[in-house]
Amino acid sequence: MSTIVVNGQQRKVKASPDTPLLYVLRNELGVMGVKFGCGLAQCGACSVLLGDEEVRACVTPISALEGKPVTTVDGLPQRWASQKGKMSAGTLHPVQQAWIDEQVPQCGICQFGMMIKVTELLEANPKPTDQDIREALTTSGPSPHLCRCGSYAAILEGAHRAAKLMMQGESA
Numbered sequence: 742m743s744t745i746v747v748n749g750q751q752r753k754v755k756a757s758p759d760t761p762l763l764y765v766l767r768n769e770l771g772v773m774g775v776k777f778g779c780g781l782a783q784c785g786a787c788s789v790l791l792g793d794e795e796v797r798a799c800v801t802p803i804s805a806l807e808g809k810p811v812t813t814v815d816g817l818p819q820r821w822a823s824q825k826g827k828m829s830a831g832t833l834h835p836v837q838q839a840w841i842d843e844q845v846p847q848c849g850i851c852q853f854g855m856m857i858k859v860t861e862l863l864e865a866n867p868k869p870t871d872q873d874i875r876e877a878l879t880t881s882g883p884s885p886h887l888c889r890c891g892s893y894a895a896i897l898e899g900a901h902r903a904a905k906l907m908m909q910g911e912s913a
């Protein structure tokens with residue numbers, strides 16, 4: 742039995758330490774805002790934040806968490822509320838609100854990882870350029886974040902809108 746922190750809550754897990762986080766989140770803890778794409782760290786669908794950094798949950802064993810909290814897209818509202826010093830979360834994180842405003846998703850399977858990656862970027866770089874966003878999604882991780890539907894232009898707009906919302910302190 743190990744204990745991991747997921748979306749602000751301590752969760753006890755029975756899985757062995759070498760079990761990939763993706764399977765623990767979905768199968769044991771019922772956290773569904775993390776998706777299975779390739780299972781090989783090649784697409785980004787399974788991305789979560791470990792502390793402040795994106796990791797690929799499909800290849801990250803729970804033994805590698807080292808006490809750092811995990812945030813999935815489900816936990817983004819609480820994360821934003823904490824960052825703004827609020828006790829309770831609103832309904833959406835600015836990145837999630839921007840994704841709705843810009844109608845970013847098509848089939849949606851890649852978008853959970855896309856929002857995690859953009860959140861990581863905006864927390865480190867609140868005013869990214871187009872190039873910064875492109876690089877974050879293509880060269881900064883173990884592999885590019887892939888979207889089979891080709892929603893890249895909308896993702897770019899969503900990231901810029903999210904940056905504006907975050908600067909204004911909105912959506913929590």
Ligand code: FES
Pocket residue numbers: 776777778779780781782783784785786787788797798799800
């Ligand atoms: S499912 Fe993890 S990177 Fe594709």
Ligand code: FES
Pocket residue numbers: 846847848849850851852887888889890891892
């Ligand atoms: S929205 Fe369908 S794969 Fe990206």
